[in-house]
Amino acid sequence: MPEPVPARPSATILLLRDGGSGLEVFMVERHHQIDFATGALVFPGGKVDAGDADGRLCAHCRGVDGLDEGERSLRMAAIRETFEESGVLLARLAGEEALVPCEQRADIDQRRRDDLHDGRISMAQLAEEERLVFACDRLQPFAHWITPEFMPKRFDTWFFLAEAPRDQLALHDGQESVDSLWVRPADAIALAEAGRRTIIFPTLMNLQKLGRSASVAEALEAARQDRIVTVFPKLVKRDGDMKMVLPEDAGYDVVEAPLDVVR
Numbered sequence: 001m002p003e004p005v006p007a008r009p010s011a012t013i014l015l016l017r018d019g020g021s022g023l024e025v026f027m028v029e030r031h032h033q034i035d036f037a038t039g040a041l042v043f044p045g046g047k048v049d050a051g052d053a054d055g056r057l058c059a060h061c062r063g064v065d066g067l068d069e070g071e072r073s074l075r076m077a078a079i080r081e082t083f084e085e086s087g088v089l090l091a092r093l094a095g096e097e098a099l100v101p102c103e104q105r106a107d108i109d110q111r112r113r114d115d116l117h118d119g120r121i122s123m124a125q126l127a128e129e130e131r132l133v134f135a136c137d138r139l140q141p142f143a144h145w146i147t148p149e150f151m152p153k154r155f156d157t158w159f160f161l162a163e164a165p166r167d168q169l170a171l172h173d174g175q176e177s178v179d180s181l182w183v184r185p186a187d188a189i190a191l192a193e194a195g196r197r198t199i200i201f202p203t204l205m206n207l208q209k210l211g212r213s214a215s216v217a218e219a220l221e222a223a224r225q226d227r228i229v230t231v232f233p234k235l236v237k238r239d240g241d242m243k244m245v246l247p248e249d250a251g252y253d254v255v256e257a258p259l260d261v262v263r
Helices: 055-060 069-086 102-117 123-130 185-193 201-210 216-225
Strands: 008-019 022-030 045-047 091-093 132-135 140-146 155-163 177-183 234-238 241-245 256-258
Touching (some): 008 069, 022 201, 022 216, 069 102, 123 132, 155 201
Parallel strands (some): 008 155
């Protein structure tokens, strides 16, 4: 067997809101030319960049006391990727308690989002020049998945929950993502089961887990009370078929799945 490729640290945010029929989560459709999860419905997120660990960010974050560099960089990657992919900015103006007001967020979006996405500015520069404090305190850890060793692309991914700011419009960026929607977890699962949308296995499992909650408050409280067990699926052969096995205590309804479903 070849040596497994390293799992890249990454982070994603499940933006939540209370809709007319219950809890909804924001999802984007990956561009069909992206080399991972092509055309799939996913939560905004991506790989940790070197800039996410910039020491200058410590002075521009709330909710990172006691966290090490890796934990801080995961949260910064989650906030950065969510801003790049959806336009939602989880940040405050320095000295303020509320998140960035709608009009100012829209101005920052128009002037800085493309520069951030294309690497012309860093999160530290954005914070310093726009007087921002990133709202890491709004992120609630929800799940931790590591891609199996036999996969050609591997990620070490933390999933966070966050209530979406009510006055910010979430919308796909038209580059990495080409469509977006607010959807109840059960409805997203139904779309996948009907073949109308593609949803990869970890996303599907976390939709099922999220769907146990009826509201944003209930989902956040359940996550606060939950013990996160790292999901590092193992490959086993049973009855002549290769299957993926998840930890029984990780809190998912599924603990075993056929390999072709995971792929």
